[in-house]
Amino acid sequence: MQKTVQKRTLKTRARLIEAAEDVIERNGYQALRVEDVVQAAGVAKGTFFAHFRDKDALMEMLIGERLVACFDQVEQGSAPHTAPEIADALQPIHAFMTSERYVFDLIIRYSGATAITEIGPIARCFERYVHLVAGWLETAKVRKDISPDLLAEGVQAFAIQSMSLKFCALHEAESFSDRLEIYLDAWLTPAA
Amino acid sequence: MQKTVQKRTLKTRARLIEAAEDVIERNGYQALRVEDVVQAAGVAKGTFFAHFRDKDALMEMLIGERLVACFDQVEQGSAPHTAPEIADALQPIHAFMTSERYVFDLIIRYSGATAITEIGPIARCFERYVHLVAGWLETAKVRKDISPDLLAEGVQAFAIQSMSLKFCALHEAESFSDRLEIYLDAWLTPAA
DNA sequence: CTCCAAAAATGACCGTGGTCAATTTATAAG
DNA sequence: CTTATAAATTGACCACGGTCATTTTTGGAG
Helix, strand or coil, X not given: CCCCCCHHHHHHXXXXXXXXXXXXXHHCCCCCCHHHHHHHHCCCHHHHHHHCCCHHHHHHHHHHHHHHHHHHHHHHCCCCCXXXXXXXXXXXXXXXXXXXXXXXXXXXXCCCCCCHHHCCHHHHHHHHHHHHHHHHHHCCCCCCCCXXXXXXXXXXXXXXXXXXXXXXXXXXXXXXXXXXXXXXHHHHCCCC | CCCCCCHXXXXXXXXXXXXXXXXXXXXXXXXXXXXXXXXXXXXXXXXXXXXXXXXXXXXHHHHHHHHXXXXXXXXXXXXXXXXXXXXXXCHHHHHHHCCXXXXXXXXXXXXXXXXXXXXXXXXXXXXXXXXXXXHHHHCCCCCCCCCHHHHHHHHHHHHHHHHHHHCCHHHCCCCHHHHHHHHHHHHHCCCC
16 A cells, blocks of 8 residues: 655645635635636646645635734734724734635634544634633733633634624624724623 | 516416425425426426526525524513523524524525625524514613623624534534523623 | 517526546556 | 556536526507
8 A cells, every 4th residue: 555645746736726826816715716726727627626625625725824824923913901902913813804705704614623534724723713812811901700711712703793794784884893892892891 | 668577477486485495395405406496396497597596595585484483483482581591592593593504604694784785584684683682681680781782792693603613523512502501691691 | 359568488508616437647666 | 677556637527506598478458
């Protein structure tokens, strides 16, 4: 039983990814067609699916990479201590997640791994989100009656709610960041 | 400029809907194929798309109807007063929403109307959810420092979070209802 | 009844994601 | 260098949602 991976494989895969990134650069994630990618990469269609389970798998990888970069950026900054500061600190992540409706939908769809064996970059980012925020909350001026982890899960829930409403015509009145701040203030620092 | 609607139209539409419901009855929402529906209804494929903008439009209608029925049922019951009672009262709605992954995804996708002119039954149900819960909260034993509407939006956010995690292999430990109760208790009756 | 314009239905056709048996290419062993 | 075998690639093909020019049906006017 051989399991050698030929150099060719890595080259082809790299060409496919680069081609996909070019296509996305020009027209956004939503407009990507597998045909365009394989033509730009100079390979046959079947080759694409030998490298990626399906189109979504490529998208999960590419969007996941960008998302990871957003997290890296956010983790560079210093820890925020109040609800508005937290909302502000998370802004780069939320901005990318809502940059395209397609991107938001895909991220939500892949936010939970269906099986342990297929935990992808996006599902990992959702765990990282909770850990990151929970870390901040340990030393932040917030309620202490429940665990930082639970508080952080709530922050995530409110962020998703706020992002959903951003795409909703019924709730155009408030801006995304205003809404999130209101939620987080009520969740993290309740008055009664 | 005539705009008469022939009787035929209503009949064909009814046949399509009945056929779709039969197909769903047998194999669930996810497995529905337009080909199967038109064949069962005894019409051509083009006819389907003369009656429904696309497959999703039919799905939104059918799932929306079932969702409305769930709300009607929940509204029959008496108003709950505590966090666990609220979670319990909403159970029929949450149960249907998570009955199939496909159903949950479609509901989330249609929960926000993209344009005012196309507010569908599902988007309307999301508004109804907030109004329903806000009504309960007015007389419930919960924090009073923020408005019932905002509190209700939070309940919705936590419910969606809990439902998402139900489909996630990383969070199988806790059951859906346990998780929702923990969230709602922390959100509605904070200790500090 | 006949006639005709609008409404409805039709089905061949298209776009795009995805499959798979057949072919080509890389590499290790002799 | 050959040869055997597994890995990689190919492209014709399929499934399914969706379109649209053409045909059929309806129902009111004369």
